[in-house]
Amino acid sequence: MPIQVLMPALSPTMEKGNLAKWLKKEGETIKSGDVIAEIETDKATMEVEATDEGTLGRILIPEGTADVAVNTPIATILADGESAADLGKAPAAAPSPSVQKEVEESRSPVGEGKPMISAPPTRPGPAPVAEPDPEVPAGTEMITQTIREALRDAMAEEMRRDGDVFVMGEEVAEYQGAYKVTQGLLQEFGARRVIDTPITEHGFAGVGVGAAMSGLKPIVEFMTFNFAMQAIDQIINSAAKTLYMSGGQMGCSIVFRGPNGAAARVAAQHSQDYSAWYSQIPGLKVIAPFSAADYKGLLKAAIRDPNPVIFLENEVLYGHTGEVPKLDDYVIPIGKARIVRTGKDVTLISWSNGMTYALKAADELAKEGIEAEVIDLRTLRPMDTETIIASVKKTGRAVTVEEGWQQSGVGAEIAARIMEHAFDYLDAPVARVSGKDVPMPYAANLEKLALPTVAEVVAAAKAVSYR
């Protein structure tokens, strides 16, 4: 029975990629370990190695094909004794997945457990925005770009504008970013301003804070915020508190940024949401955007802010596209939430990837005649309480949506503020949809169960609406 070779996934979040090149022809003999093809995503090119021996029977996906879904059969391999005539037979049972290895020479060894490869492909962007962002003048030309590109452009623009701004972190320079967010920055700004660090989060966070204390404006990239736990003392005790402890003499203009929260299938140590952790700290500002335009405008604001800013990104969103206003200087004020969808029946409050669930739930609810108002907080500290309260006063009902844990979570904080400022307007207790109170499991089904779902948001919205 011929063996099928499937389109491999290069990262936990990859869904499709391009078949760049076939290195073997139909009829050629293949040994296990032979490189048979190259595939690419928007951030990496990889080789596909054969894991089976035989003859390349038929190429099913020609080279140059774009957006091939993961697990699509791309070729068949004939085992010894089989011939082209066997190709018509039913697909082989349980084809073994090919292994991949990276082509790029620039790869460097990075500590175990750090996901070097991640290439979320371009996907349709978030649900359309009902209200235009008030900061964008009408008629502004919009360009479509991925969140990854929006972040890079924000950094590049600020680095062009201010020579004191520089980027440091693991793999940010020669490797072009572990998640390719810093792609091209080394080429434009050179090694003085785009600095590869050793894998020493605690140390380089401290070096960044020290440089900021002397007046520079570092952007410190953490490969993920999970690793920033090693650096959290410098972030909180040194960066956040020094302005106060010095009686206003010595501040620290610094951005700590990187992916936060659950990616996909990377288990407990690589899947934590730190929204609540950092948003508790006076002295820090905490930003966690959802749309590409907000990623760009808020990162620019964060870099210019004279305070330490935690900028929480989301790996799952990096490849998402959105409309970004083509303006010379698109800066969104920190601390302002955005009403993404207006409604009169219930308020859904979320941020970052939690917005994915909230917006889909709003679509579902609309089908059942419930008009949900959806608020994207964008900034967690300072929190835009005003926008939340104004909405709740209108709808009388609220549901918070977050990927993080419920205890002492951001949703708990929002619920408390609603109780403090709009208790008399509430028609039902505030409901919280959150990640489950367990470390993130690896198994695909358990992981799904651990994260919030659209159905849970819909159920919560209906519950507070007594429907």
Added chain:
Amino acid sequence: MAVPKKSVDKESGQKASGSPPEFTKAQELAALRDMLLIRRFEEKAGQLYGMGAIGGFCHLYIGQEAVVVGMQMALKKGDQVITGYRDHGHMLACGMEANGVMAELTGRRGGYSKGKGGSMHMFSMEKNFYGGHGIVGAQVSLGTGLAFANRYRGNDFVSVAYFGDGASNQGQVYESFNMAELWKLPVIYVIENNRYAMGTSVTRSSAQTDFSKRGISFNIPGKQIDGMDVRAVKAAGDEAVAWCRGGNGPFILEMQTYRYRGHSMSDPAKYRTREEVEKIRTDQDPIEQVRNRLLAAKVSEQELKAIDAEVREIVNASADFAQRDPEPDPFELWTDVYR
């Protein structure tokens, strides 16, 4: 004044050999005055603590004065200094006002941090003093960052990061060593080895008790210095400063010193004998060494007494100010969180 590279043995720590270069009379007098100021200031702080005027933690620098005074003599204006929580001496040596330091200790509005930092958290941008840090070892990464900024800006300033034998065992110290040598950052790591990390002696806490060797695996040169002799400290500081300004990367100086008082005011120091302390006070006191040399050089008792009197006046005035100055206005609770 570049130091030839070969003068430093990168393979191992070195002990300074022979006696250090003599000071001029002016240098001796300046060193004496600055060390006395620290000694008298700290004695007064100890008194005020006993009276309840100073709260919280209060770590005195008595006995270690030669280290910071000697190092400061090797620096130039624009060089940065950063240290841990035993920081009063460093601030005075950097030229910060006794009034502002003492008023911070008493938590008053005229303190360097408006009363919001306390003993361990004072700063002066004007004097290039970057704190005053309460987390053991944190100042080592931060000081490396100051050096990074000097390198980034292309100036020739050096930063001096002080830390103790205890902090020397923190992980981030070695993360910083690695980056400093990798990027050739102009930072002098001054390890003030006063033999005790709080109550744990060096031999009970450190596998390698020769701290000048702590940079060996990063190729950072290091020297072991008699930190009770201000001349030896100054000479070592000169060498390290020249090395750093010359673009050769970091330098480690282990200053062998001793603190006479407990780790903090609340430490009765039961982990060492009274005789041990007395012996060092008698034989090695950094201030007495200078005083004896000056007397031997025929400087009059009277001249030395005048210095003591001037210093006492500054210290007494600071104690007076620190107790008269009002507490911070309540609205200050909410200021300086963001700018």
